[in-house]
Each structure stands twice: as C-alpha cells, then as structure tokens.
Amino acid sequence: MTTSPTTGHERAGILAPAYLATTIAVFALIAFNAFEAMAVTTVMPTISRDLDGLGLYALAFAAPLASGVVGMVAAGQWSDRRGPATPLLVSLVLFSIGVLTCGLAPSMEVLVGGRVVQGLGTGALIVSLYVVVGVVYPARLQPSIFASFAAAWVLPSLFGPAVAALVADVFGWRWVFLGVVALVALAAALLAPVVPALRTWTAEDGAAAPRTRLAWAVGAAVMVLAVELLGSSGFVLAAVPAIVLVLVAIRPLTPRGTLLAGRGLPSVIGTRGLMSAAFFCCQAYVVLALQELWGLSPGQAGIALTVVGVVWASASQLQARLRDHLTSERAMQIGTAMLLGAAALLWVSVWQHLSFWLAGGAFVIAGAGMGLGFTRTGVAMLAASSDTDRGFNSSALSIADSLGAALALSLCGIGFTAATEAGGDPFLAVFGVAIVCAIGAVVTASRTPCRPIGPSSAPV
Template identity: 30%
Template sequence: MSGADGCKGQTVARRGFRVDGAGSVTQDTARETRTDRRGAVAAALMLAMALAALDSTVVSTAVPQIVGDLGGFSYFSWLFSGYLLAVTVTLPVYGKLSDTFGRKPVLVVGAVLFLLGSLLCALAWNMAALIAFRVVQGLGGGALQGTVQTLAADLYPLEQRPRIQARLSTVWAVSAVAGPGIGGLLASYADWRWIFLVNLPVGAVALWLIVRHLHEHRGEARPRPRVDWAGAFTVFACGGALLTALVQGGVAWDWLSAPSLALLGTGLALLGAAVVVERRAAQPIIPGWVWRRRTIAAVNLALGALGLVMVAPAVFLPTYAQTVLGLAPVAAGFVLSVWTLTWPVSAALSQHVYRRIGFRNTAMLGIGTAALILFAFPLLPYPGRAWQPTLLMLLLGAALGLFQLPLIVGVQATVGWEERGTATASILFCRQTGQTVGAALFGAVANGVLAARLGDAGDLDAVTGALDGGAVPEATRRAVADAVHTGLPGRGLRGDP
C-alpha cells in the first residue's frame, strides 16, 4: 500500500460531521472546519485518551494503601487485569456500534460508563466491589480508546492525520507513564479514593466538549440499523475467557491447572460459537472483510506482533536495570519509559517519510530498524552502564513510532466512514491481544530462565531480597544478576553462559 494508493483508497463518507455549523467535515472537507471548534473537539479527544491511559497504570503505586483499607491482597492483580480485559474485549464491539449508530453516541455512552465506574470505585467498600467497578471503568475505557482514534481520522484529512494521531500517542504515553506517580502522590498525601475522583471533573469537561461541539448528521434516509447482539456477547465472552487465561496463567494458578485449562477450553468453545454466529449475522460485530482484505489483515497481524514485541522490554528491562546495573526502582522505571519521548516525535515525522516511499515501505523501515535494536539487547555488556539500555530504548521508540502510525493512517485511508470504526477497532484489538500474549509468553520465559539459573542463589527469600535491593550476601546478589543477564531475550534462548 503506497502513499498514492492510500490517497486513492479514500472514499467520501455517506455520513459526515459538522462542528457547530462550520460545514460538513469528512475525509475530504475537514480543512473547511473552523479551527477553534475542531480544536475543541480535539481537546476533548485528548482528555478522553488521557483518562483511558491514566487509569491503566494509576492504581499500581496505591496498592498498599488500597489493600490496607479494603483487604483482599490475593486478588489485587485483578485491579489491573479486570480493567485491561474489559477495554480489550469491548474494542471490536464499540467499533461496530460506532459505524452503526455514529461516533458521538458511542463516545458519550463510553464516557458516562467510565465516569460512573470511577465514582463507584471511589465508593467501593471491599476489594471485590472495587474490582467489579474497575471492570465498569474498562467497559467505558474501551469506547474511549477506539472511538477517539476513529474520530481523529474522521475530522482530519489524510495529510493532517499524522499530527493529530501523534498528539494522541503523546497524550497516551505521558498519561500512562505519569499514572504511577500521580497515584502514589494521591495515595500518600490525600486518599487512594481520589485516584478515581479526579477523573470526574476531567471527564466531565471532555463530555461537555463532545456534546456541545460535535454534531453528526445523516446524508440520506436509512433503515433502522440491526445490531448483532448475539455476536457481541459471544465475542465478549470468548475474548474474556481466553485473555483471562493468558493474563492469570502462571500468576494466579499454574498453566496446566484446572482453572487454566477450563478457561482455555471455554474460550476455544466460545471462539467456535462466535465464528458460527458471525457468519450467519446480517451485520456481524467482526465482519469477515477485516480478514479478507489483505491490507487490513496484514496490519492486524503486524500490530499484533507489535503488541507482543512491546512487552519484551517491559518484562525484562526493569529487573535487568535493578539487578545487573544496580539502579534504584525510580531510575529503572526511567530507563524503560524513555521510549515515550521518541515514539510520538517519530510518529509525527513519519508523514514526511511515507509521502515519499509509501505507507508499507515506511512501516517496513520502522520494524526492520526495531528488529535490529531488539537484537542488540542480548549484546548488552555485563555489568554495563545505564546509558546503554537507555539509548536502545530511545532508538526503539523512534523505530516503533515509524512503524505503527503509518499502518493506522494507511488502513483508515482505505475505508469509508461506515467501515472506519470497525477497521480501527480491529487493529487496536489485535495490538492489545498481542500485548496480552506477549506478557504471558515473555513472563513464562523470564521465570523459566531464572528458575533454571538460580540453583546456587540461595532460598526464595534471599532471591527476593536481591531483586528488591535488600541486604543479601554478595554471592547471592551476583548469582541473581548473572541469571537476569542470561535471561535477556535471545541470550537465554541461545544458551550463552
């Protein structure tokens, strides 16, 4: 798919957008939109994106205070996985609904659900209630994440989309990285319930801007839409079962335990049911064309692979930085997070590249560079210096920014209004699923390598102390550092000493 092909692939949407009477806004007429009004809608999209990203990480540093207040330590991991699972499995459902009923209703409903979930989280009386309300938050967060990126493509022409998508990427990255710090400050100096209460005024502003400034209108009379509710249920249930098995396997229970096998079996059975239901539906939630069209299918697979690759540094690098490099947890977190500095910059500049060489070649350049950088991680010296993995993460962020954005913009350019929500949700769902699979895969690899290499490191308490920087014998600490260094992606698989 070249740049020229992407432009030719644009079709004029049968349903457009207008911003306070400023004129119809479609792919081809977005430049006629009054800048201040479109800016107000863009601000609302960024606020919504910030909330969805912030709440994926903000709880992490407040866990001690939450557990101390509500109890339920053995279930606290569901505070994260419950939210992320709800976001992931609802993405394809909201994508189809936004194509059927319009972006605004879906975004408004999602914002209301998210704010309701935030309020209920702040009022939670025990851990089970808090987890349930986090799922409610995630049900709204799925609508925010998918619809925001679809709306950005609706409101901006092709040549301007890299800038708005790069801004959204920046907002997402900054919010996700800032989440733990904000959560820790609120939990330490106020109360953990404020982590959720602060969402209310910010979300209310975003909701007001959308309701006030975004207006959809129909270009022609259309029959009453039919919703594939059976397909929505089977997709939701199938995704929930399979992703829960992947997220909790090896954590809450063993991979071959009864709960894990039951979830996997149920998920596979529901997957078969979903295929049957979707093939028979007149308007399926996941239409077959998202896999029959080669361009979209290729991007689905590519972003699924991207999601998987993104997890590898997150799994290995913090432990490597603390045990091998001897960095404090805050410094180790900085080493990991620096790729959020170069990712959005590279994404914003990618338009200058794909206009010359096309979407596909730009993405190939990005993923090829990223592969070379990932192969450099096993070559990090021992013990090494902190600037070395930091530099690699900066370069990796730049490469992945060059890879992801051209694919998203390219897919959105090849579909019309009535397919864009489904197409966007499809590629985002694949990326999220790739991250889930990657977390399970690389987590299992890391645990396996460490378990195989730590025979001389002492008992579990000593190992835990070494990982946390506690006072342990030097021989134990060195054994742990050697095991972690050996366990870097690629090095452990090669069997290097």
C-alpha cells in the same frame, strides 16, 4: 452513502475552525487516558506489594486490555448504526466506575475487577475516537490527527510518572486512581460542545453487524484472562485450549485472513496486534525490572516511561511530516524492525546484567519504533475502509491491539511464575515473549499494503 462533513475545507489543518473543537476534545481524551496509563504503570509494583498481589501483577495489566475488546466491539457496532456520540459518553461513565473501584479496592482481586470495568470504557473510547477521525477529518489530515494522539502522551509522559510516584509517596497509591476521576469530568466538559455535531451523523447505508460478534468478544476476553489464571496457577496444559479458543474467537472479530497474515488489511491488523504485544510486554515489566534488578526507586524507574512517551510522540510527528515520502507500508516495516532490536537488547541487558542505562535505552528505541510504525496502522486501516465498515475495521484494529497485548501479558505472567518457581530469571521469560511477538510483527509488516485496499474486508 454517508460522506464526511469536511467538504469545502480541503486546505484546512486540524486546528482550523472547522475542526478545532473536535481536535481539542479528542486530544484531551487521549491525554487524560494517557496520564492514567502512565501513572498506574509507575505505581503498579507498589500496589502489588502493598496488596500482596505480585501473582496477579500481569493480570492487572491484561484485564483492562481483554475487557476492552468487549467495549470495542460494542462501540464499533453502535457507531456503525448510530454514530460515535453515545458510545463516547458511555465509555467515560464506565471508565470512571472502574477507576473508582480500583482506588477503593481492599485487595488485589477487587482491583483487577475494577480494571476489567475500566477496560470496557477504554475500549469503547478508543474505537469511538477512530470513527470520529474517519467521519470528521479528510484522508490528508488523518496522519496529523493520529500524530496528535501520540503528542497527547507527551505531557502525561513528562509528568505522569513523577506525579504518580509523588502522590503515592505522600498520599498513597489510591489517590493515583481517585485523582483521575476529576480529569474524566474535565474531559466530559470539553467533549460536550462536540457531541451535538456527531449526533447528526448516522451510517444509514451500513449493514447491521451480527450480534454474535459481541458474544465472541466476551468469549475472547474471558479466555485471555483464563490463560493467565490457569497458567500462573500451575495448570499450564489447561491454558493451551484457552489459547486456542482465543484464536477461534478472534476470527469473527477481524477481517478475513488476519490470523494467516493475509496481504493487505489483514496484515495491517496483525501488525497492530503484534506490535502492541511486544511493546506492552516490555512496558509492563521494565519498571518492575528496573526496581528489582537495578534497585531504582519508582520515580527513577518512571523516567523510562517519560522518555519513551516523548520519543514515541516525536517519531509520530516525524512520520506525519513524511507522509508524502514515507508509505505506511515502509513506516510499519521500519517500526517493527526497531521494536525487535529493542526487545532483543532489553533481553540481553537482563541476561548479562548490563547497565540500567542500556535497558532503559532499549525501551526508548522500542518507543521510537512504535511512534513510527504503530501510528501508520491506523492510517492504513482507514484507507482501506468505507462508511459502511469503518466502525468494524476500527474495532478490529483496536481489538488486535488489546487482545494482542493482553494475550502476550498473560503468557508473560505464566513465564514469570514458572521461571521464579524454577529459580531462573523471570524477566528473561517476559522479554523473551516480547521478542517472539516482535518477530511476528516484522513478518506481518512485510505483507501490509501501501495503497487503499477496498472496503470488503469484514467477515460475512
């Protein structure tokens, strides 16, 4: 059985010499990824108008999330066999290729293709980092390192939207993507000193993961994208079987009982997916809503992303400080309740045409709920994992995260198109999807564990 290389450092913090290089590297990777996400969310309304691709707006967000599932499964299997070093490096290459494609895209279709490649890299990166956390840091430091993941969003949240709006206005939106390539190169330089240590770790006792999981991941990603394409093209009935196939494909990629909200780890995974679905439905469309309904500029609308990033990080730091007094189960329950209240308030703000301050405030509440509850899903997952299935469970957590958001965004795309064609308010349909997902998150959070639940969760 492989053990974590932390013996003798039980009293050290994440900035102690034993962990400092790894902490800096993973912090930088999350921060650069966060900057890209915040920047692209800010300028995507401009991109969709410039490339005449508003019909593919939802797909531009769903595509990297869906393709990320393939990267997650591959990285999870790779990490369980050989450790996380090589998947980390490959993820940076794929991410760079995708970003370059987006920056040079002549059409919205090509941009969506670039987002697919970018998602492969992002998915592999996230899973690899979760495995690194499980390998390098002891359990008592894991809430702190996960809180640092949220803290890594602070600077991108503060400056990302404003910088993206300025770059798009002065140089054009393409440089929002192209400028990220330099950040990826810097991340690789920071990661280089850490990689040799990670290469010394292998899960020699881990069972080989079935190769069919990768095929299921590809199937799930394709079907998620098919849901949005079919539904938005008017073939709503044809999208229903695609949704069913997505659920079928999820089964081998997650612990037994996840789709039925089984108690313990399955509900932790389900809570992660549903929280992600509800929040990212709001995030993808709140900037567009603030511009279309309230007439804000891209820079003004991006302020909402800035505030949410800071609030999310602050709430995440709070849950880390309360780790001895607030169980993961309770944190997830509070976080999902806040997320549901925020989605409902955002929906009412649009319905009643209330102040944009109220709509933005609702989104901020959603960020606080995510910082409190979303972070603890990672802690609860690792508490339920062993060296032999840490990669699978990390992969499952991130798969639920991405597939939940991607499928919800696809449904948002269908609702947005249908409401527009019917002469209704498309944003009511979008935020209605967020409310439904948040309700599901509240239910699954009530079934999560507050203590370790054992390592035998992977499907046979």
